[in-house]
Amino acid sequence: MSITQRLLQEALRFKKLFIIGFIFLLGAVTAELIGPIIAMKVIDDHVREAKGTIDMAPIMQLLVIYAVVALFNALFSYYQTLYFQNAGSHVIMNLRNKLFRHMQQLPIKYFDNLPAGKVVARITNDTQTILELFTVLLPTYLSGFVNVTAIIIAIFFFNWKVGVAAFMVIPLLIGWLVIYRKLSDQYNHVTREKNSDMNAMLNESINGMTIIQAFNQEEKIQQEFNDLNDEYLRNYSRIIQLDSLTSHNLMGTIRSIIFAVMIYVFGSTYMSSEATLTAGMMYVLVEYLTRLFNPMYNLVNNLSVLEQARVSAVRVYEMLDEKAEVKEDDAVIRLAGDVVFEDVSFAYKGNEYVLEHINIHARRGETVALVGHTGSGKSSIMNLLFRFYDPSKGRILMDGIDSKTVTKTSLREHMGIVLQDPYLYSGTILSNITLNDPKISRERAIEALNSVGGDRVLDGLELGIDTPVTEKGNTFSSGQRQLISFARALAFDPAILILDEATASIDSETESIIQRAMDVLKEGRTTFIIAHRLSTIKNAEQIVVLDKGHIVEHGNHRTLIGLGGQYAKMYQLQSAQN
Numbered sequence: 001m002s003i004t005q006r007l008l009q010e011a012l013r014f015k016k017l018f019i020i021g022f023i024f025l026l027g028a029v030t031a032e033l034i035g036p037i038i039a040m041k042v043i044d045d046h047v048r049e050a051k052g053t054i055d056m057a058p059i060m061q062l063l064v065i066y067a068v069v070a071l072f073n074a075l076f077s078y079y080q081t082l083y084f085q086n087a088g089s090h091v092i093m094n095l096r097n098k099l100f101r102h103m104q105q106l107p108i109k110y111f112d113n114l115p116a117g118k119v120v121a122r123i124t125n126d127t128q129t130i131l132e133l134f135t136v137l138l139p140t141y142l143s144g145f146v147n148v149t150a151i152i153i154a155i156f157f158f159n160w161k162v163g164v165a166a167f168m169v170i171p172l173l174i175g176w177l178v179i180y181r182k183l184s185d186q187y188n189h190v191t192r193e194k195n196s197d198m199n200a201m202l203n204e205s206i207n208g209m210t211i212i213q214a215f216n217q218e219e220k221i222q223q224e225f226n227d228l229n230d231e232y233l234r235n236y237s238r239i240i241q242l243d244s245l246t247s248h249n250l251m252g253t254i255r256s257i258i259f260a261v262m263i264y265v266f267g268s269t270y271m272s273s274e275a276t277l278t279a280g281m282m283y284v285l286v287e288y289l290t291r292l293f294n295p296m297y298n299l300v301n302n303l304s305v306l307e308q309a310r311v312s313a314v315r316v317y318e319m320l321d322e323k324a325e326v327k328e329d330d331a332v333i334r335l336a337g338d339v340v341f342e343d344v345s346f347a348y349k350g351n352e353y354v355l356e357h358i359n360i361h362a363r364r365g366e367t368v369a370l371v372g373h374t375g376s377g378k379s380s381i382m383n384l385l386f387r388f389y390d391p392s393k394g395r396i397l398m399d400g401i402d403s404k405t406v407t408k409t410s411l412r413e414h415m416g417i418v419l420q421d422p423y424l425y426s427g428t429i430l431s432n433i434t435l436n437d438p439k440i441s442r443e444r445a446i447e448a449l450n451s452v453g454g455d456r457v458l459d460g461l462e463l464g465i466d467t468p469v470t471e472k473g474n475t476f477s478s479g480q481r482q483l484i485s486f487a488r489a490l491a492f493d494p495a496i497l498i499l500d501e502a503t504a505s506i507d508s509e510t511e512s513i514i515q516r517a518m519d520v521l522k523e524g525r526t527t528f529i530i531a532h533r534l535s536t537i538k539n540a541e542q543i544v545v546l547d548k549g550h551i552v553e554h555g556n557h558r559t560l561i562g563l564g565g566q567y568a569k570m571y572q573l574q575s576a577q578n
Helices: 003-012 015-047 056-105 108-113 116-158 160-167 169-207 209-214 218-271 279-301 303-320 378-385 408-413 429-434 442-451 478-491 508-521 557-563 566-577
Strands: 339-347 353-362 367-372 393-398 415-418 496-500 526-530 542-547 550-555
Touching (some): 003 015, 003 056, 003 116, 003 303, 015 056, 015 279, 056 116, 056 303, 116 169, 116 279, 116 303, 169 209, 169 218, 169 303, 209 218, 218 303, 339 378, 353 378, 353 542, 353 550, 367 378, 378 496, 378 526, 408 415, 429 478, 442 478, 542 557, 542 566, 550 557, 550 566, 557 566
Parallel strands (some): 367 526, 367 542
Antiparallel strands (some): 339 353, 339 393, 542 550
């Protein structure tokens, strides 16, 4: 299905508004065409034919009619714009909602390959450009088409020779549209892409401003941004050159040719003995030809906007065409928490395996700690547990069922996670714990927060759990953010809990609070801990030591210390540092 057909489908959702707008458009065009005819009647019937004095009574009647027609033209134009703007805004609102909903259903690997700024540009900048297609371009082109068609028919009615000359504008205009699209297509693609690149860079720069300033990288980042901006300007300048060639030179030349034809026709007719072209008719033809070129100027001047909207639509539908993880509506199973990795191997790309032959059996209620240096595969195991990715080889069993046969909705319904760098959303402490899920009551959220030492978070806060939270929770300490994130996971009562370096960013006192809460809350819940602080996992039933995607040691703390292997060396090194 073409982009035009897909955009048409979006518009048909609000066809009633578009149809009403088109009816008002027809009324405005009709009123606009009647005006010159009234003026012709005044000139030919009451001014040119007057013998000495002019009878003003019929002229005043025609002028009143002219004023009424002009008033209707203004009203029709107003409502035409109102309905088209309203319809276009509804189309884009619906498209943005669809795009945002689709974005949330895209697999994690999609965001691994596309910077956040580019995703934002698709949902905001590109849809805003498409909005202009419906609110500006569509009324302009429809109005132009109706005006041009009606005016050419009217000119034919008055003088067929001038009508033929006027009609020749149509194939010239269509030909230029085709040529323009071919010439500008590549430039518009580059400008939209560079605009996305700048958005991505802005997003990264804002999030990483602390690092940029701390390492005095302002000039370097500025130069990178300047390079992107220069490339954008170079391509945009080429579009401007095309527009400049079109808007005045091309249309001005065609207009001069048409007026030359009209002058010739008028002169030859007027000089003949059978002159039928009156002064009033001449006025009408001049007025119609002037009005013929006004919409054409608008059509041609908006070619760049039209092409930008088309390119933006291509980018939006490229994102919508990405295969999403469909949220299944089937019944949600209740996981008990028995997890088995059965000879699992996994690669993000091709045969570049980051995990190979992983075998782990976590029984219900057990705590399994994953240990290893950076890049050993700990986070990849977490991604497989949540089915952000599926194993390349082997399988993961949940309560004896292959996880691939369990819907992701069912699986994630009973899994919780606490990340090393907890993310808090704009809202309140309460909304960050419940995520506005109606199944999580206020009382349950407070209970979860208190169970992880919530007094540390609420201490000194006048509004308590209703305290506002800014984006990322920058007004809270890292320990407070971690406790809120921990309470969030517990409020959803997961059967399987994953702690990804959950105590890495907090002080020892806060860590002890979490550890005490964990001792109470682990019962009946399978817990996977990814940790660098080995002191926090001494009581884990299983400790899995990973190295370059392989399990090199497996056992409890005492067993691994007794082996004197990699885990023992890591533990001794950390103990010495403490």
